[in-house]
Amino acid sequence: MKILLHMCCGPCSCYPVKRLREEGMEPEGYFFNPNIHPYKEWEQRLTTAKEFAAKVSMPMQADENYRLRDFLRQALPAEAQPNGRCHFCYSWRLEQTARFAAENGFEAFTSTLFYSIYQQHDLMKQMAESFAERYKVHFYYEDFRPGWQEGIDISHALELYRQPYCGCIFSEEERYSKAIRKQRKAAAKAAKAKRLATETAEAGAD
Ligand code: SF4
Structure with missing residues (x-):
């Protein structure tokens, strides 16, 4: 199956890529993360995602536009709702992944977001299912969270940069x-x- 794997970063891709290959799939990576700030951090995560893809011989594509202003324009009003900013953030990335998969001849898509133990898993699953329906492309669901530690171990073995916060400037502030x-x-x-x-x-x- 030709499957597009949305990559939020290199380290979070380690376990999902292993699992997809165990299931007989050869994923192609897709880096689309307008939620990562500031610029140097976004650049570092993009570089690490490419480094990971090269190390595991996985083809990948990346949206290399840094979109801080586009993100803020929509995230700031969303802050008025509980969890609104994160809902918007998941929705933007998952919708774009579904659209990209449909437009580029992939049979299915999934995301490394389903590996994170910190994100709102069930909400993201519902969103991905609805985008799959909208764009007429299959959403391959797997709960990758049981491989949390294994993914961390693989990322250390590959000597990948591991980020200290989720991504947006708000999460950076919350971290420090x-x-x-x-x-x-x-x-x-x-x-x-x-x-x-x-x-x-x-x-x-x-
Ligand atoms: S905290 Fe993480 S998921 Fe929430 S908006 Fe920021 S980057 Fe996105």
């Missing part, structure tokens, strides 16, 4: 800002205290 980490810790603590108080009140009512 002490103030945001402090806020999140306080919110988690407050939620835990609220849960315990509810449980105690419920136990008292029994």
Whole structure:
């Protein structure tokens, strides 16, 4: 089966490529990630994706346009909704992958996003299924998450650059800002205290 594999980066491609080959498929990689910022980081991830593809002899294509402004134009309004920015981000990348697959004669598509233990897996699956229907191309689904550690091990063996944050400038801030980490810790603590108080009140009512 001629299958297009959307690659969010090199390290996340390690396990999915292994699995697809075990299933008898020869994937072709496709790097389309307008969500990666700033420029040097996007360039580094693109270079690493190419390095990975060369090391495992996988053909790949890449959209080499850095699209910070296009991303922000749509991500900023989406921030008003809970998880809105990530929904927009998944949707853009999965739709473009489905469209590219259909326009370039692929029978199916999938994405290394289904390897991530940090993303909203079920939501991305629903989106991919709906884009498959829209563009009349098969979505090959596999939950690659069980191979999380194996993928990390392969990426180390191949000496690939591993990124320290998800991709967009917001996630970079969330990764490094002490103030945001402090806020999140306080919110988690407050939620835990609220849960315990509810449980105690419920136990008292029994
Ligand atoms: S956090 Fe990750 S998934 Fe969410 S918008 Fe940023 S790059 Fe995309």
